[in-house]
């Protein structure tokens with residue numbers, strides 16, 4: 162998409178984005194606020210389109226790929242209202258004490274002066290926080306279900322499943338379909354255990370207990386479909402932000418020093434709390450800049466429900482638009498030296514949600530903004546006050562896209578006691594192609 166943007170401009174229609182996918186419906190690549198505004202505000206014309214899941218229409222695999230992100234109309238409005246309530250600012254603030262405890266406990270077990278895998282450690286921490294604060298704190302069950310769903314997602318994207326979609330006991334595709342049935346059963350067992358006990362701090366109980374918008378109880382299909390989306394939305398994204406922010410900090414000694422100065426100055430020896438981290442402008446700027454350069458959800462896809470036009474071009478029903486947050490976040494008029502990780506820029510800019518689309522925008526923008534920012538701030542504050550983070554020299558780090566942008570392989574990171582001796586360590590791999598460090602990094 163970057164090559165198309167450079168060669169042809171901010172809107173490019175192609176017959177098929179990949180050589181082996183044949184389609185008569187065009188894909189429209191876009192970059193920039195005007196396209197975000199047009200497509201994200203007009204939910205009547207542009208409905209969500211997602212690549213998960215590869216399975217027959219009535220299979221468990223297909224059912225697991227539904228959920229709020231795929232819903233439209235009254236049903237979408239109903240669930241959006243249910244999920245938005247417990248994620249409001251005042252509700253998230255009320256979780257402050259628990260968030261502080263779970264974050265501190267999670268990080269206390271990270272070893273000093275030994276390599277860890279940043280990616281899986283960030284994943285476990287963010288998942289634990291989400292399970293503790295948004296899913297009723299049944300961590301053993303939640304972690305197990307999440308592991309199963311993670312494996313399914315990997316299968317869904319694997320070339321072997323793609324190349325041979327034949328449902329036999331021995332084929333990867335067949336095994337994926339059966340694993341999906343098992344995952345669906347686990348989710349429904351978990352959901353059943355929450356019947357009759359609606360608790361706002363437990364999003365699954367919020368799905369199971371109230372009637373749907375038409376007054377009927379939610380079907381098993383609806384219930385099972387919500388959980389993978391809610392899990393993915395609530396911690397895959399936060400994992401991505403935490404991982405890439407630490408990676409950027411480990412590359413940038415001056416920003417790390419300034420951030421640790423802010424943290425130690427404000428906390429004055431006290432452990433980080435939600436009230437305190439909410440008052441740290443440079444911490445917020447570092448996270449926003451990290452999400453600008455390495456957006457956790459780099460693309461959003463929408464599909465037209467009717468013939469429409471965009472920027473003077475006509476498109477048929479079924480055309481798909483790819484809204485590219487990665488490119489939108491690099492528009493040079495708003496972000497000079499757009500490829501550079503430079504958190505200071507946030508002291509003088511205030512882009513709209515369409516110009517900075519880390520959390521999307523319009524009627525379907527992310528309702529988890531407060532929670533996501535809060536847990537990432539708490540985790541970073543806790544990690545950086547305890548440890549100086551250092552990447553293993555010459556590590557190869559590649560990214561992969563699984564709706565969220567994640568690391569393809571383990572990221573070897575060493576945690577030293579925080580001694581202020583910051584030093585950037587060069588890395589290799591595709592992630593290093595996505596950003597530049599300013600001079601004097």
Ligand code: HEM
Pocket residue numbers: 209229230241244248295391394395396398399402457458461462518519520521524525526527528529530532533534537
């Ligand atoms: C830093 C963390 C987060 C980021 C960057 C993020 C980003 C996004 C983005 C880009 C979308 C739009 C996706 C699309 O339409 O294709 C979205 C939707 C959504 N997010 Fe988040 N998110 C984060 C945290 C959370 C959390 C903690 C929750 C809590 C459950 C959450 C719940 C949702 C939900 C339910 C939607 C669907 C909204 C709808 O369709 O109306 N997100 N998020």
